[in-house]
Amino acid sequence: MSTDRLHEELTKAIDLLDGGDPAAALVVLDRYLKQSNDDADAYFYRGDALAELGRLDEAISAYRNGLAYTPTNPDALTTLGDLLFEAGQHQEALGQYRAVLLADPDDADALVSIGLVHNALDQTDEAMSAFKSAIEKEPENIFAWNALGDLYYGSGDHTAAIDAYRKGIELDPMDPAAYHNLGELYYDLEEYTPAEENCKTAVKLAPDFSMAYLTLGGICMDQERMKDALKYYRLYLKYETSPLAADMLAEVKAVVEGLQEELKE
Numbered sequence: 001m002s003t004d005r006l007h008e009e010l011t012k013a014i015d016l017l018d019g020g021d022p023a024a025a026l027v028v029l030d031r032y033l034k035q036s037n038d039d040a041d042a043y044f045y046r047g048d049a050l051a052e053l054g055r056l057d058e059a060i061s062a063y064r065n066g067l068a069y070t071p072t073n074p075d076a077l078t079t080l081g082d083l084l085f086e087a088g089q090h091q092e093a094l095g096q097y098r099a100v101l102l103a104d105p106d107d108a109d110a111l112v113s114i115g116l117v118h119n120a121l122d123q124t125d126e127a128m129s130a131f132k133s134a135i136e137k138e139p140e141n142i143f144a145w146n147a148l149g150d151l152y153y154g155s156g157d158h159t160a161a162i163d164a165y166r167k168g169i170e171l172d173p174m175d176p177a178a179y180h181n182l183g184e185l186y187y188d189l190e191e192y193t194p195a196e197e198n199c200k201t202a203v204k205l206a207p208d209f210s211m212a213y214l215t216l217g218g219i220c221m222d223q224e225r226m227k228d229a230l231k232y233y234r235l236y237l238k239y240e241t242s243p244l245a246a247d248m249l250a251e252v253k254a255v256v257e258g259l260q261e262e263l264k265e
């Protein structure tokens with residue numbers, strides 16, 4: 001296959017991936033890699049496609065293959081860390097994030113990722129240290145402020161969590177995740193009005209933000225606003241496409257069916 005033809009194949013795979021068709025992208029990438037098996041980027045794109053299909057172990061393997069050719073690629077190291085973290089391989093994830101930090105000690109995002117792993121392992125002090133170090137290096141890092149808010153939230157310090165989330169919103173009023181995090185917190189506190197306001201802001205900024213619709217559905221259910229709950233749960237089902245959300249999708253589908261029957265009466 002000519003060099004131009006190979007380039008066209010890779011471009012086609014990237015376009016398919018960007019267009020939301022990872023299965024088709026994977027077919028093209030596999031064909032491409034048979035002809036050009038030393039292209040690190042192709043392995044990384046293959047890993048992205050596999051991850052979108054929920055095939056985490058294979059995605060991890062694809063990223064490892066690519067890193068064999070570019071072992072210090074910070075973006076690939078970070079993504080591999082994220083995949084390992086998602087797969088529950090915490091120590092291996094830490095190794096990837098630390099490799100990024102070794103190459104660039106000022107990489108605040110790598111510190112946040114390290115903190116997230118520690119938080120998942122209930123190593124609160126280590127997580128707090130990593131998040132605060134990230135903020136010291138990059139005071140406007142929204143990723144760090146949201147992570148710090150989650151840590152405070154999990155430890156029961158709701159006031160500090162609200163302050164951290166609000167700081168994230170102050171830094172980037174267009175970040176839907178910060179609004180959703182704040183809405184979730186208020187929902188847990190049964191403060192339904194600010195919970196709903198923040199989640200509505202999240203979906204206004206990102207209409208496909210599935211988790212915010214899920215929270216809005218719960219808020220409406222708790223207030224016995226069944227028609228509104230049904231609307232939000234349907235929107236959740238519309239926008240949630242991750243294979244990893246299969247169990248939640250099944251639960252919400254059952255709730256939707258029950259609400260539909262109830263509202264017929």
